Amino acid sequence: MPIVFNVSRDGVDADTTDRNKLVVTSLDTELxxxxxxxxxxxxxxxxxxxxxxxxxxxxxxxxxxxxxxxxxxxxxxxxxxxxxxxxxxxxxxxxxxxxxxxxxxxxxxxxxxxxxxxxxxxxxxxxxxAGMAPSGSGKPIGYQESAQGIIVSKEGFDADKAKIYEQQFNSNTDYLKYHLTIPGKIVFDTTNDGEAIEIITHNLGYIPIFKVYAKAPTKSVYNPLPIGRVPQSFFSSAGADKTNITINIGWVGGGGPGSVFPYRVVIFKNKMVI
Incomplete structure (x- = not known):
């Protein structure tokens, strides 16, 4: 039977606590x-x-x-x-x-x-x-503990030989730590060349790693920002400071008042290295 590797916070039972409350679990695929x-x-x-x-x-x-x-x-x-x-x-x-x-x-x-x-x-x-689906099932079968740290491999890989992307956990590496997702929408109110700006407050006190996804009014899927699209001449970007995340959408020619751009802001706990 595959080994399931869980790490919990101090005072929390790693075997019984809710999966979302674990610090690390091999049931998740983490970057x-x-x-x-x-x-x-x-x-x-x-x-x-x-x-x-x-x-x-x-x-x-x-x-x-x-x-x-x-x-x-x-x-x-x-x-x-x-x-x-x-x-x-x-x-x-x-x-x-x-x-x-x-x-x-x-x-x-x-x-x-x-x-x-x-x-x-x-x-x-x-x-x-890049462009490669995560390998393995997320259930580790290999475990190695040494002076170099703890390594847990994904299913089908030997923990002693696994490449870094074949490992489920490595105590010597940092991880992208999810914080929260903020959904919203921008209503474009310009019929001619223009822009719309949305400011979302995160109040972390530092610039976090973040990513933003948005959906054009005529599309059914979300795309990661920044986006540039022709012939609609639809452009967008997003930036973060220590307090806010700013989303900018510019649409040359506009789609008319009331055009809606849904978005998703994904914020991570990691402090940006600057």
């Missing part, structure tokens, strides 16, 4: 944070963009999250992508990509002038390869 980093991408005078490449050494393209702080909006980190940036007014953009060897971070300004500028970034690389 391990393999590497995290922050820094600056500097763009030279007269240039519109620059790309910083950093080796991660994982040997595969990992799932990741990345964020950028724009020069005219210090203190708030925006999801990397082709979104509108700072409340729809910023000329600054950002982009990120991963390969089997690198993470590439690009800072951009659409109205490049003579002056140099820089953008701060923060990123997280996870154990799961």
């Amino acid at each position: 391990k944070i393999i590497k995290k980093n922050s820094g600056t991408v500097s763009v030279g005078a007269g240039d519109s963009d620059a790309t910083l490449k950093q080796h991660h050494g994982l040997g595969y393209a990992p799932a990741f999250l990345s964020y950028f702080e724009y020069p005219d909006d210090l203190g708030r980190y925006w999801l990397s992508g082709t979104g509108l940036g700072t409340a729809g007014l910023s000329a600054y953009r950002s982009q990120s990509a991963v390969t089997n060897d690198l993470i590439e971070l690009t800072a951009n300004r659409s109205d490049a002038g003579p002056g140099a500028f820089s953008q701060n970034f923060a990123y997280y690389l996870f154990d799961q390869p």
Whole structure:
């Protein structure tokens, strides 16, 4: 019979407590944070963009999250992508990509002038390869305890040999820790070019790792922000500071007053490394 590995808080029985109250359980598939980093991408005078490449050494393209702080909006980190940036007014953009060897971070300004500028970034690389469904069933059959820590493998893998993404638990790695999900909707009230902004208060006192999903009025599925879509010219982005998460939606041409954009804000307990 497969081993079920549970870790509870002090004073709580790991065998009988509710699954949602466990600190770690092998019945869940959790993302391990393999590497995290922050820094600056500097763009030279007269240039519109620059790309910083950093080796991660994982040997595969990992799932990741990345964020950028724009020069005219210090203190708030925006999801990397082709979104509108700072409340729809910023000329600054950002982009990120991963390969089997690198993470590439690009800072951009659409109205490049003579002056140099820089953008701060923060990123997280996870154990799961990008675009790959989680392996194993989530029920571990392997257990190893040594001076290097505790490792529990997923079903079908040897704990002594399992790769990091074949492990259910590794006491030497940090995990993406879920905090809460906030649902809501933005009602677009502009018939011409415009934007709508939603501010959600989290009150954590620090900038958390977060992700936002939204659904366009004519679509049936939620997409992760930032989103850029043509021919509708629908763009969006989201950023977080120590108090709030700001969602920005811009729709060139608009969909008319009353167009509704449902969203889901997912907040994690992890403090952003900046």
